[in-house]
Amino acid sequence: MSPAYPQQTPPSPPESPSEATVEVYALSAGHFSLPERFFVHPASQTARRTVPSLSFLVVHQDQETNKSTRIVFDLGLRRDTNRYSPPIQKHVETRQPMTTLPDVTASLAVGGLTPDDIDYIIYSHVHWDHVGEPRDFPKSTFVIGNGAGALLQGQGSLRGSHSFFESDLLPGDRTIELSNPYEDVEEETKREVLDSDAPDFMQEWKPCGNLPRTLDVFHDGSLLIVDSPGHLPGHINLLAKTGPTSSIYLAGDACHDRRIMRNEREIGEWLDDHGHICCIHADKKLAEQTIERIQVLEKGGVEVIFAHDFEWEEDPKNRSRFFGRS
Template sequence: MSSLEVSLLRAGYCVHPEIIAMRNGSFQLREFPAMAALIKHPEKGYILFDSGYTRRFFTETARWPFSLYGHITPVYLKKGESITEQLHLQGIEANQVRYILLSHFHADHIGGCRDFHSATFVAHQEAFATVKSLTGMRALRAGFIKALLPEDFESRLVTLKDSQAIKLPELHRPFEYGFDVFEDKTLFLVKLPGHTTGQMGLIIPESSTGGYFFIADACWQKASFRKLIPPHWLARFITADWKEYLQTLHRVHEYAGNHPHIAVVPSHCKETLEDMFNAARG
């Protein structure tokens, strides 16, 4: 059994009509939780995959033009639900988190970054390069709120480039190339483009509770990758590259079929998270 430990955290949620996430869904409003994963590595210590929402989101969206964000995508966060508050209850302080792996730079994934003053951030070079200079309406259109990042973010950022990718073991097909984060075959980042440029997912082949594939926003509901149901066409307005999105969805579908023992986890699937929370509680 692997000595790697993995647990899931929910840091707030937003609401959308279900049909936006899946084109055959209803117009009923659904909760889309903001998921983060806590990983305890036997040598590297505590690692986060994404960081969820914090109260800072509401401060930064109180002013124009980001106030539109809150109207278009209503966000809810209960007291005690930020990642740092949840970690504190587990006896883990923010300064113990050594690495934060960022799938992409939408607000629900970077919202907690400023709470971690000593962590090293890891992201794909394309993901950050695409948003770093955006301001105003262009930033809003990209779902990027720069003020959610710490002022010294770039000095603590390690960017991954395609030229650094390695050929992955056969067992990770259809993903041929990726990044062995610590060069110990415990954590692999793979590109999942389409939703945003440079989005990455995290494959954990083995842990004390099994294997995981955190697919970020490659899709929003597990039925999407299982049954190959894309979002409504309106989602194209918040998608960087629709063709790449569909290709990524097919690759995730293929991976899930090839690896039934791996838990495939979309960041915003309430059903998946609740099933995994219930399983963890035994």
């Protein structure tokens, strides 16, 4: 397990001197029902909440070459749940009622894009409700956090019916697994990538403000991949600079309920059939530290959006922020 970060909370990341920004659009990718007791404490045994599975389109335009790069962050629910593996299908039964349309491809179509227009799919992590239908994107390159590949191949000792994965999920020849945030990247690898005009996913992880491990994808400060440990091995977030003084933090499953962010609730735990203590996060301590860093960002003016952020989705002012609806 990755080492814990120090407890102190330094200031928020400084604004980049670069004028480079990205555009960020929300994408509808299904809704499902969560039993609150598995996510927050205290909670009643019967309380449930319908939540979205949000995905996001991030568009970067190079200031020198004018080249546009389109990235989709997470693919949400798979529109045909029968295409999940049998163990995942069994888990899906516990998350009803569920709607899987519109999915990401339909949401992109609203704004006039097809899967072939998407250059990269970045997964926050590889839980079933984020991986969608990769075969819809035959030309895209997939990016996963370090450790996610091992999970897909059945390595690890995670508990809970939510922790089943599919070994054939991603195309091996079009998948990049990020380097270990706690190991140096070899100089030869860094030189090879930096000579290319493509996004740089193999650079060395560096601190930015109160974020200990980040990757500056385009080397212009417009989009950072953030190591966000705790929820699942390989869990990553995005910090997108959208204006001279505005940024959006796409937090994946770092937190499942804003009451935790407001310190009104704690992360939930439960006992499985064998009496083992279970948590929706693989490492609760690290998850709490990640949430603390996100709280610092939010207090500093960064907008934070979680993958299952029903409060954000239900806010009327955000309806026009879905792709193709502005």
